[in-house]
Amino acid sequence: MPRANEPGRSVSSRLWDLLFAFDPNHTELTLSDLVRRTGMPHATARRLALELVEVGALERASNNLFTIGLPLWRLGTLAPRAxxxxxxxxxxxxxxxxxxxQHVQLAxxxxxxxxxxxxxxxxxxxxLTSQIGGHLPLHCSGVGxxxxxxxxxxxxxKILAGRLQRFTSNTIVDPDVLRKELAYCRSTGTVxxxxxxSEGAQSVATRIIDHQGSVVAALSVVVSAGSVKLQAAVPSLVASGLGISRALGWRPGIPVRIGSMEP
Known part of the structure; x- marks a missing residue:
């Protein structure tokens, strides 16, 4: 059961849980969906959802489906990092x-x-398994x-010591193997x-560096397995990553800072 039913939760945290019941795969939810996905009592979820509708954070269609309201989208566009x-x-x-x-994505x-x-x-x-705004696991996606x-x-x-979910038969879940792969990625900037x-999907990814040498994002190309030789896409991908990095103020003399990026 989600933590929203725990006693002592603040109203603001419950509102937050309602909003984050939505994701790229669940853009329209009924009241019953909100109750199930948050663990809130029906009456509480209904009251808070209607309050969110009143201020525009949620919209309610004639078929009683709730969706994220436009004011939240406008607010999201103000996030400076993204x-x-x-x-x-x-x-x-x-x-x-x-x-x-091919698919090109920034994360x-x-x-x-x-x-x-x-x-x-x-x-x-x-x-692909995700959309814009969607989340990808760190241990088995290129950008991750x-x-x-x-x-x-x-x-x-901490990530390597936790539960590493196996999505396909190719998913690497051995921490020692992953450590070697991550070390190679730090050395080359690509993976x-x-x-x-996902079955049938291959990707190659590279880092995006800011003016301080911090890796602030990752850029990837995702292709159908066997359709493209990924190594042939690496030069174009790396050139694009370096171009974005230069636009953010990075220069070749600035060393890449490992560990400067916080989650």
């Missing part, structure tokens, strides 16, 4: 997509997952491994993932 990155990266992402006609670290803040996708590209490899060592060890998160 919006500056998206704006800076956009021309590079577009050029990379034009060159490869940042949030908590113990990678969150996708930008993506361009071809109409016939391989189906880049972010994990450059994060605080205490944090990365290749072969059907670890």
């Amino acid at each position: 919006e500056k990155l998206r704006t800076t990266a956009q021309p590079f992402v577009e050029d990379l997509y034009t060159a490869l006609h 940042v670290l949030q908590g113990d997952q990678a969150i996708v803040i930008e993506r361009l996708s071809g109409p016939h590209a391989v189906k 491994k880049v972010l994990l490899s450059h994060s605080n060592p205490v944090f990365s060890e 290749v993932v072969n059907e670890e998160l």
Whole structure:
């Protein structure tokens, strides 16, 4: 049962739980859905949901489905970390997509997952498990491994010591094997993932560095397994990553700072 039914919870934390009951795979929810996904009593969920509707944070359609309201979307566009990155990266992402006609995505670290803040996708590209705003696991996605490899060592060890979910038969869940892969990623700035998160999907990812040398994001190309030689995409991907990094103020003389990125 979600923690929303615990006694002593503040109203603001319960409102937060209601809002985060929505995700890219659940953009429309009934009141019963909200109750089930938050663990709140029906009466409490209804009262708080209607209060959110009143201030515009949620919208309620004629079929009684709740959705996120436009004011929250407007507020989200003010997030400086994501919006500056998206704006800076956009021309590079577009050029990379034009060159490869594959999924191109940009992600940042949030908590113990990678969150996708930008993506361009071809109409016939391989189906992915997440959308813009969706989360990806750190141990088996391309962007996740880049972010994990450059994060605080205490944090990365905590992830490796935890439960590493196996999504496919290729998912690496051995901490020692992952440590070697993360070390290689720190050394080269790139990582290749072969059907670890989704059957039939391969990806290659690289780091995005700011003016202080901190890795602030990861850029990846995702392709259908066997359709493209991933190594052929690496030069274009790395060039785009360096271009975004330069636009953020990084220069070749600035060393990459490992462990400076906090979740």
